[in-house]
Structures are given as C-alpha cells and as structure tokens.
Amino acid sequence: xxxxxxxxxxxxxxxxxxxxxxxxxxxxxxxxxxxxxxxxxxxxxxxxxxxxxxxxxxxxxxxxxxxxxxxxxxxxxxxxxxxxxxxxxxxxxxxxxxxxxxxxxxxxxxxxxxxxxxxxxxxx
Numbered sequence: 001x002x003x004x005x006x007x008x009x010x011x012x013x014x015x016x017x018x019x020x021x022x023x024x025x026x027x028x029x030x031x032x033x034x035x036x037x038x039x040x041x042x043x044x045x046x047x048x049x050x051x052x053x054x055x056x057x058x059x060x061x062x063x064x065x066x067x068x069x070x071x072x073x074x075x076x077x078x079x080x081x082x083x084x085x086x087x088x089x090x091x092x093x094x095x096x097x098x099x100x101x102x103x104x105x106x107x108x109x110x111x112x113x114x115x116x117x118x119x120x121x122x123x124x
Contacts, residue, residue, distance in 0.1 A: 009118030022096030047107030
C-alpha cells in the first residue's frame with residue numbers, strides 16, 4: 001500500500017514563501033497522479049494543485065494559480081508544492097494525495113492515498 005509522508009509547513013508572514021514536501025514509499029511515476037489539497041478552519045477540503053502520473057499535465061485552482069507550483073522528483077520519490085506570495089486565506093491544513101491516473105489529474109476527491117497533513121499559517 002502506497003504511503004505518503006509530508007514535511008514542511010509552518011508559520012509565515014503574508015507575502016512570504018513555503019515549500020511543502022510529500023515523500024512516497026514507492027515510485028509514483030506513470031502510475032499515480034499527485035494532488036495537493038487544503039482545509040481551512042470551518043471549511044471543506046479543497047483541491048489546490050495536481051500533477052498527472054506522466055507529469056505532462058498540471059492543474060491549479062484559481063485561488064493559487066500563478067503563486068503555487070507543483071513539481072515531482074521521480075528519482076527521489078518526492079512531490080513538492082512551492083507556495084509564493086502567501087496570503088492569510090491560504091491558511092489551513094495541507095494534504096498530499098495519490099490517485100491512480102496517468103494522463104490527467106483532478107482537483108476533486110476521491111483520491112486513493114493520503115498524507116498526514118501539514119499546518120500552514122499565514123499571519124503577521
């Protein structure tokens with residue numbers, strides 16, 4: 001069973017940057033799409049970014065497009081979410097997740113496997 005272990009997160013001031021990491025227990029290349037989701041206090045979880053299994057397709061929610069970048073290092077079995085120009089509304093618990101999709105990815109659930117979550121707080 002695929003396992004995802006997250007690292008990164010923390011407290012950052014508005015306008016700052018953070019990078020979230022997601023380590024997978026085995027290679028996801030050409031097998032799993034990886035998505036990043038977040039859940040703000042009192043709100044439903046939402047998809048913010050994803051990359052397809054073949055790495056040819058990425059997608060971003062309108063609220064993060066142009067500020068967040070998803071990338072995958074297949075040699076290290078790692079997926080990253082670089083978050084720039086952070087805003088207070090980006091605050092929440094961020095999750096990485098894997099879904100058995102090859103040529104596309106989705107910003108909606110369900111996904112098959114999930115990381116443990118990481119808190120991101122954007123505040124002055």
